[in-house]
Amino acid sequence: MQVPPLKKFDLQDAWNLGVLAHDLAAERGYPITIDIRQGQTSLFTVRLPGATEVNLDWARRKRNLTLLTKQASWEFDKARKAGQDIVVEQNLDPKEYASHGGCVPIIVGGELVATFAISGLPSIQDHEFAVECLNLLNAH
Numbered sequence: 001m002q003v004p005p006l007k008k009f010d011l012q013d014a015w016n017l018g019v020l021a022h023d024l025a026a027e028r029g030y031p032i033t034i035d036i037r038q039g040q041t042s043l044f045t046v047r048l049p050g051a052t053e054v055n056l057d058w059a060r061r062k063r064n065l066t067l068l069t070k071q072a073s074w075e076f077d078k079a080r081k082a083g084q085d086i087v088v089e090q091n092l093d094p095k096e097y098a099s100h101g102g103c104v105p106i107i108v109g110g111e112l113v114a115t116f117a118i119s120g121l122p123s124i125q126d127h128e129f130a131v132e133c134l135n136l137l138n139a140h
Contacts, residue, residue, distance in 0.1 A: 001131040003072050003104045004138050009113050011043065013137065017116065018044030021133040030129070032120030035059040036106075039067070043114065051120045059117035061098035066105050068092075070112045074101030074127035102126030104134065 006013070014036050021034045031050025036043045047056065059115040065086070069076070076086050076099035087097050099122035106114040116134065120125040 001128050002136050003107070003131055005107045005110075006134070006138060007108065007109050009106050011067065014043035014114065016140070017133060019136045020099065020136055021116075021118070021129070022046055022048070023072075024133065030121060031055075032099040032118055032126070032129075033059050035117040035119075036114060037063060037117075039115045040072070040128040041109060048120075051092065052093040055119040058100065058119040059103065060095075062098060062100055062103035063115045063117050065092075065097045065099060066115050066117075067078075068097070069110075070105055072101070072105065072127060073099065074123065077123050077127075100126075102130065102131045106134070 018034055019038050025032050025048055031048060032050045033055035035045045060134055065073050065076060078139045080099045085099055087099050101113055102119050103117040105112045106116055116130050118130045121129065
């Protein structure tokens with residue numbers, strides 16, 4: 001699933017995206033962490049029942065990769081599974097970077113303005129849920 005570009009993304013949009021993701025995840029019983037950030041500044045962070053501090057750390061590591069590359073971490077998950085791991089190839093600290101799906105860049109006017117990370121489901125589902133929520137935000 002492709003990450004949709006947005007026309008704008010401000011603090012109200014971050015809140016709306018976070019609440020939308022929270023409510024949908026709660027309805028589905030997803031044990032996830034939702035983390036929306038501008039750089040390293042938290043705009044919306046919550047752990048749903050069943051999510052742990054470990055999920056928050058995974059979100060941080062996936063976010064670091066997205067901030068470095070300006071791409072969805074899922075792209076690097078697919079490459080890792082095909083034998084090309086950016087973390088290894090660029091000698092990145094695996095305690096700081098994770099090539100697993102679930103963090104997507106929030107792009108406005110071609111620029112990365114924030115990141116949206118989901119952690120707690122299998123990688124592809126983390127990614128797909130993030131994209132689904134961005135598409136729902138875009139539809140409003």
